[in-house]
Amino acid sequence: MRSLPRTSTSLRARLLVAVAAAAMLASVFVPQAATADAAADEAPISATDIPTPDAGDYEGSTGEDEANPGSYAETQEALLQADTLKGFDPGNLISDQKMYTSGTMSTAQIQRFLDGKVTTCQSGYTCLKDFTQTTRTKAANSYCSGTYQGASRESAAAIISKASKACGVSEKVLLVMLQKEQGLVTHVWPSDWRYRIAMGYGCPDGAACDAQYFGFQNQVYMAAKQLRRYTLDDAFNWYPVGRTSQVRWHPNASCGSGPVTIRNNATAALYYYTPYQPNRAALAAGYGAANDACASYGNRNFVNYYTDWFGGSGGGSAGSGQPAATSVHRFWSSTFDNAHFYTANAQEAQKLRSSDRNWVYEGTDFRVWPASNGSCREGSVAVHRFWSSPFESHFFTANSAEAQHVRASDRNWTYEGLAFCTAKSGTPVYRFWSEKFDKHFYTANQSEANSLRRTDPNWTFEGTAFYAP
Numbered sequence: 258m259r260s261l262p263r264t265s266t267s268l269r270a271r272l273l274v275a276v277a278a279a280a281m282l283a284s285v286f287v288p289q290a291a292t293a294d295a296a297a298d299e300a301p302i303s304a305t306d307i308p309t310p311d312a313g314d315y316e317g318s319t320g321e322d323e324a325n326p327g328s329y330a331e332t333q334e335a336l337l338q339a340d341t342l343k344g345f346d347p348g349n350l351i352s353d354q355k356m357y358t359s360g361t362m363s364t365a366q367i368q369r370f371l372d373g374k375v376t377t378c379q380s381g382y383t384c385l386k387d388f389t390q391t392t393r394t395k396a397a398n399s400y401c402s403g404t405y406q407g408a409s410r411e412s413a414a415a416i417i418s419k420a421s422k423a424c425g426v427s428e429k430v431l432l433v434m435l436q437k438e439q440g441l442v443t444h445v446w447p448s449d450w451r452y453r454i455a456m457g458y459g460c461p462d463g464a465a466c467d468a469q470y471f472g473f474q475n476q477v478y479m480a481a482k483q484l485r486r487y488t489l490d491d492a493f494n495w496y497p498v499g500r501t502s503q504v505r506w507h508p509n510a511s512c513g514s515g516p517v518t519i520r521n522n523a524t525a526a527l528y529y530y531t532p533y534q535p536n537r538a539a540l541a542a543g544y545g546a547a548n549d550a551c552a553s554y555g556n557r558n559f560v561n562y563y564t565d566w567f568g569g570s571g572g573g574s575a576g577s578g579q580p581a582a583t584s585v586h587r588f589w590s591s592t593f594d595n596a597h598f599y600t601a602n603a604q605e606a607q608k609l610r611s612s613d614r615n616w617v618y619e620g621t622d623f624r625v626w627p628a629s630n631g632s633c634r635e636g637s638v639a640v641h642r643f644w645s646s647p648f649e650s651h652f653f654t655a656n657s658a659e660a661q662h663v664r665a666s667d668r669n670w671t672y673e674g675l676a677f678c679t680a681k682s683g684t685p686v687y688r689f690w691s692e693k694f695d696k697h698f699y700t701a702n703q704s705e706a707n708s709l710r711r712t713d714p715n716w717t718f719e720g721t722a723f724y725a726p
Contacts (some may be wrong), residue, residue: 345535348519349520353522356430356523359424364412371442373629374442378445378446382447383447385441400490401425401485404423416477420478424485430484433567437559437562453472456477459479483530493525498520499519501517501518502518506552540557584601587620587621593650622686625640626677627678633675638680638723640678651697653699686724
């Protein structure tokens with residue numbers, strides 16, 4: 258990465274990035290509001306450590322509420338990928354690797370994800386993105402090998418991150434569980450009880466939820482611990498991996514059950530936590546409720562949310578989970594000494610074309626996937642974007658080590674975030690550098706790349722920058 262200073266003093270006007278507001282489902286029912294740093298502490302836990310239930314007790318969320326998406330659910334018709342439930346395999350809901358790998362998101366990434374799901378919280382309520390709680394220290398134990406160090410006024414993002422690391426359960430899985438249980442990730446008017454039983458933990462069929470498990474930290478930590486426990490405690494043996502078991506359709510036993518061959522520990526864990534599989538009516542309804550009294554939605558919604566938020570769950574045949582590819586718009590500027598600029602943001606491109614005469618539009622060059630809430634879905638590669646006032650240009654890289662090095666040690670460049678997401682293989686996008694212009698240039702046009710390499714000594718070929726899908 259070059260960092261030679263420029264002598265020119267002209268500066269490029271910074272581009273404005275439009276942010277689309279997320280559409281949320283309105284409701285006619287408004288419950289009592291929760292308040293920040295209070296909801297989970299209204300019923301304090303007296304024990305220093307979170308209690309562990311006896312084998313078979315409080316296995317997770319098994320109540321009627323789990324079988325009903327409820328009015329809090331996010332409107333998903335516009336978000337649902339057409340192939341999300343195509344080839345749904347009830348025996349392979351998520352892979353072990355994706356369930357039991359922590360560190361998939363940092364605390365900051367979790368916070369950005371939550372911020373992106375709720376732009377405006379209803380007045381008088383505290384949404385998950387703003388929730389805080391004083392947490393308790395949880396010692397390492399047989400199921401969670403790490404210590405959860407308590408702290409004052411911890412954010413929901415920090416609690417999710419710490420529980421994930423302590424128990425070795427993916428942050429993405431915990432986010433999806435919070436959504437499928439109480440809709441907390443997208444809820445704009447969450448009442449205090451949603452935080453008290455955020456994961457539905459300790460809420461068995463036919464009985465009230467157990468107060469000793471109340472509280473947001475308690476719920477998130479205990480759910481993570483229990484998901485890990487299912488793989489380590491021999492008492493959980495009625496969904497053996499590699500064998501066919503009967504899994505009920507609904508909490509109502511009269512609805513019956515169907516055979517499911519459990520393919521991995523992670524899928525077994527989801528059935529221990531929520532022991533129902535979706536029937537055909539539930540699958541056909543997408544995110545909605547079916548006109549079928551025996552339809553249940555918990556594990557269906559787990560696959561839906563995980564796939565649409567983070568890409569394929571690694572189970573079943575849920576498809577790529579990637580959004581539709583979009584074109585990258587390319588601009589050139591003689592004012593800024595042969596600088597090129599690339600954007601997948603159609604609004605940003607339109608603003609340049611209509612109001613900035615320093616830039617000449619050159620058309621579209623290649624296609625990419627848009628970033629979502631500051632991250633790329635699994636199976637894609639993040640491309641980072643930098644701006645340099647000294648060089649009057651942008652720089653793009655899919656090399657995370659290079660991006661980190663530039664951010665840490667080169668003050669000529671300002672990090673602007675993720676530009677877009679690209680593929681691990683596909684159409685190569687070539688990268689060039691010019692010592693004369695102190696600029697980078699990118700092209701997916703092989704003829705253009707070959708011409709530059711053969712005939713223009715001002716440009717040095719640096720290899721493949723990334724791959725377009």
